[in-house]
Amino acid sequence: MGERIPGLPSYWQNYALCLIFHLLLPLVPILSETVFAGSVRVSTLYLTASLYGLTLGSSAHSRLLFGAGVVISLLLAGAFGWAASLEMKHVTTLPGTTVPLIVILVLFVIHALERYNRHIVDRAPYWEFMTAEDK
Amino acid sequence: MSLEFLGLLGALLATIAAGFSTYRLSTKQEAEHRLLASLTKNQSYIRWLRMNRNLLTHARNQRLSVDELQELTKYLLDAVKQLDKNDRHALLEAIHQPSAQGRANYAAKLITESAEQDRSVVRAGD
Numbered sequence: 001m002g003e004r005i006p007g008l009p010s011y012w013q014n015y016a017l018c019l020i021f022h023l024l025l026p027l028v029p030i031l032s033e034t035v036f037a038g039s040v041r042v043s044t045l046y047l048t049a050s051l052y053g054l055t056l057g058s059s060a061h062s063r064l065l066f067g068a069g070v071v072i073s074l075l076l077a078g079a080f081g082w083a084a085s086l087e088m089k090h091v092t093t094l095p096g097t098t099v100p101l102i103v104i105l106v107l108f109v110i111h112a113l114e115r116y117n118r119h120i121v122d123r124a125p126y127w128e129f130m131t132a133e134d135k
Numbered sequence: 136m137s138l139e140f141l142g143l144l145g146a147l148l149a150t151i152a153a154g155f156s157t158y159r160l161s162t163k164q165e166a167e168h169r170l171l172a173s174l175t176k177n178q179s180y181i182r183w184l185r186m187n188r189n190l191l192t193h194a195r196n197q198r199l200s201v202d203e204l205q206e207l208t209k210y211l212l213d214a215v216k217q218l219d220k221n222d223r224h225a226l227l228e229a230i231h232q233p234s235a236q237g238r239a240n241y242a243a244k245l246i247t248e249s250a251e252q253d254r255s256v257v258r259a260g261d
Binding site for chain 1: 142144157243
């Protein structure tokens with residue numbers, strides 16, 4: 001008789017779900033613009049990074065990360081406005097996409113570490129409102 | 136000031152925040168190691184584990200009863216009191232997390248890991 005294949009522990013499933021819903025889905029607009037427009041504008045990257053930073057800050061359990069998230073978001077919102085104005089003026093020497101992509105990557109790492117702490121180390125369920133206690 | 140400067144400032148702050156996140160993660164894990172060491176030295180806790188053979192099975196299946204969870208939390212809080220302030224802060228955040236399901240899961244994880252450190256308890260639980 002065959003044995004059941006062991007499933008992934010529930011806390012790893014929680015973490016994987018969190019990575020998909022919290023960290024990857026907000027990046028869909030970048031993919032969408034790349035697919036439909038052929039390339040992604042610098043302003044789109046800064047706007048995504050700004051909102052990503054705000055999400056990170058607002059869902060953090062640490063006061064310092066909350067503050068950092070908000071400040072990072074404000075800086076990148078400024079950069080978004082600046083980049084958008086350059087694009088509207090059809091400036092030919094626009095800055096590259098490297099800096100906003102690095103910011104998005106670092107924000108992803110911060111959020112992934114925070115969520116690792118919460119779902120793997122602390123074993124918090126994801127989403128909390130879908131757990132048995134609410135039924 | 137330029138557009139690139141704003142972006143780089145954001146990147147710098149994000150890198151500092153990433154360093155802080157890594158620090159938080161490592162301190163939490165070190166605090167947990169110290170908590171488990173303290174628990175396994177507590178003879179009263181080890182005796183309680185040996186006397187309640189179903190506890191480990193319940194913990195592994197995430198089916199701890201309310202009474203078992205209350206008793207376990209009492210032992211955990213006693214052990215946490217013996218640790219230093221930073222360790223206490225990191226651990227209490229998890230022990231008193233908002234979700235009841237999360238609190239039960241965390242307690243189940245600690246009881247399982249503490250039993251694995253004391254092989255005699257694991258043998259009694261099997």
